[in-house]
Amino acid sequence: MDDALRFPxxxxxxxxxxxxxxxxxxxxxxxxxxxxxxxxxxxGSLRNRTAITxxxxxxxxxxxxxxxxxxxxxELVKRDPVQLLDEVAGLGFAWRDIARMIxxxxxxxxxxxxxxxxxxxxxxxxxxxxxxxxxxTDQVFEPASWMEVPITGDAPTTAIDLYAAGHLDVAFDLAxxxxxxxxxxxxxxxxxxxxxxxxxxxATAEDGQPYIKPKNVR
Amino acid sequence: LNLxxxxxxxxxxxxxxxxxxxxxPLFTGDIFDDVPIPGAQEHGMALVLAxxxxxxxxxxxxxxxxxxxxxxxxxxxxRKAWTRGLLDRMxxxxxAGTGMWAAFLEExxxxxxxxxxxxxxxxxxxxxAVNMLQQRLTCxxxxxxxxxxxxxxxxxxTYEEADLLEDWTDMLTEADERLQPGEPWLxxxxxxxxxxxxxxxxxxxxxxxxxxxxxxxxQTGNSGARLGAxxxxxxxxxxxxxxxxxxxxx
Numbered sequence: 531m532d533d534a535l536r537f538p539x540x541x542x543x544x545x546x547x548x549x550x551x552x553x554x555x556x557x558x559x560x561x562x563x564x565x566x567x568x569x570x571x572x573x574g575s576l577r578n579r580t581a582i583t584x585x586x587x588x589x590x591x592x593x594x595x596x597x598x599x600x601x602x603x604x605e606l607v608k609r610d611p612v613q614l615l616d617e618v619a620g621l622g623f624a625w626r627d628i629a630r631m632i633x634x635x636x637x638x639x640x641x642x643x644x645x646x647x648x649x650x651x652x653x654x655x656x657x658x659x660x661x662x663x664x665x666x667t668d669q670v671f672e673p674a675s676w677m678e679v680p681i682t683g684d685a686p687t688t689a690i691d692l693y694a695a696g697h698l699d700v701a702f703d704l705a706x707x708x709x710x711x712x713x714x715x716x717x718x719x720x721x722x723x724x725x726x727x728x729x730x731x732x733a734t735a736e737d738g739q740p741y742i743k744p745k746n747v748r
Numbered sequence: 749l750n751l752x753x754x755x756x757x758x759x760x761x762x763x764x765x766x767x768x769x770x771x772x773p774l775f776t777g778d779i780f781d782d783v784p785i786p787g788a789q790e791h792g793m794a795l796v797l798a799x800x801x802x803x804x805x806x807x808x809x810x811x812x813x814x815x816x817x818x819x820x821x822x823x824x825x826x827r828k829a830w831t832r833g834l835l836d837r838m839x840x841x842x843x844a845g846t847g848m849w850a851a852f853l854e855e856x857x858x859x860x861x862x863x864x865x866x867x868x869x870x871x872x873x874x875x876x877a878v879n880m881l882q883q884r885l886t887c888x889x890x891x892x893x894x895x896x897x898x899x900x901x902x903x904x905x906t907y908e909e910a911d912l913l914e915d916w917t918d919m920l921t922e923a924d925e926r927l928q929p930g931e932p933w934l935x936x937x938x939x940x941x942x943x944x945x946x947x948x949x950x951x952x953x954x955x956x957x958x959x960x961x962x963x964x965x966x967q968t969g970n971s972g973a974r975l976g977a978x979x980x981x982x983x984x985x986x987x988x989x990x991x992x993x994x995x996x997x998x
Contacts, residue, residue, distance in 0.1 A: 622971025637767035
């Protein structure tokens with residue numbers, strides 16, 4: 531033990547350098563506990579670095595998505611907005627959902643279709659919605675159909691809700707499979723599990739129409 | 749209790765005043781300006797309480813009478829007041845200008861449809877407001893609190909149906925307006941409950957039923973069936989414009 535400090539109970543050969551002063555260094559044999567602590571710290575550090583890297587990658591992905599969205603929107607906004615609206619509707623969206631995602635009323639959409647000119651902001655909003663559907667078309671089959679289906683069976687939230695609330699990045703992550711529905715809800719609706727918990731469910735009655743009944747009751 | 753409330757008055761309305769589309773079918777939450785309600789009022793505003801299935805009696809026709817509630821102006825209430833109290837009312841802020849109105853869920857009766865059709869439709873509630881109305885009505889009558897999203901789920905096919913009928917009628921009235929005097933047009937056969945009162949050439953060969961066309965959509969609510977209904981309406985409109993044999997008849 532001329533160049534190492536050993537501690538009672540040490541049962542490993544693991545060691546660590548101990549700097550005692552300038553030019554004087556001793557190697558200390560570590561206990562299992564110390565080694566475990568160091569490993570835990572190392573693992574934690576690696577995870578933090580991985581998380582930071584993942585966040586960085588997600589940020590790059592979101593920035594590239596926004597760039598793609600802005601670029602495509604800029605192209606589409608040159609076209610006739612009514613034609614763009616018709617294309618959005620042609621995907622199968624309900625007018626009420628289109629109105630929500632653009633941020634206007636259903637009657638406003640109707641007025642535009644009858645010839646009134648939308649404002650510049652609204653014209654851009656129409657183009658952006660169509661651009662978004664074009665971008666996710668590579669990822670999801672029939673965007674309109676996908677966007678109106680609840681993202682999980684445990685909550686009524688849809689991708690249309692995400693888009694209407696301005697969570698375009700999140701909706702994109704969901705479409706590209708980079709975020710689970712639960713993680714999406716944790717981001718956009720903290721407390722969603724409690725908020726949407728219900729003792730009721732919708733079933734189909736004998737007449738073929740839906741009705742509401744207590745859960746777990748036949 | 750923690751009933752749903754609104755964030756902004758605009759959230760509650762699909763359309764108000766001159767924004768109301770006459771081509772939209774009568775629907776739960778429609779508000780009319782002057783409707784007698786037997787046992788409740790001789791004159792005054794009224795809100796349709798009934799479920800659409802209860803006042804459509806087949807082939808698009810309406811029942812003779814529809815359950816409605818009286819609507820009156822009330823003193824101002826904050827939006828949070830509606831989450832735990834005022835269960836006998838449905839908030840209707842800024843219904844007819846700035847101010848507070850409410851539908852009184854105790855002051856109800858079966859109004860005659862002809863009176864509704866003679867009255868002016870002041871507003872149509874939004875989907876979320878109809879869900880709120882159902883929640884408040886259920887809670888008021890039974891003290892049971894059902895989340896609004898479940899009313900939405902159970903009601904979704906009726907919203908879809910109303911939207912499609914409105915969409916369909918818009919398309920066909922537009923096509924009708926393009927017809928020249930003397931050109932053949934078909935009689936309205938299937939949607940007298942739409943509050944449009946003009947002539948509408950609505951069927952192709954007199955055999956197309958809106959119900960048949962939009963039926964799949966009502967069952968599934970999917971975008972594909974919605975598209976099918978739109979395409980069918982467009983096809984009829986085009987046939988009418990071109991004067992094709994299938995579109996002629998009356």
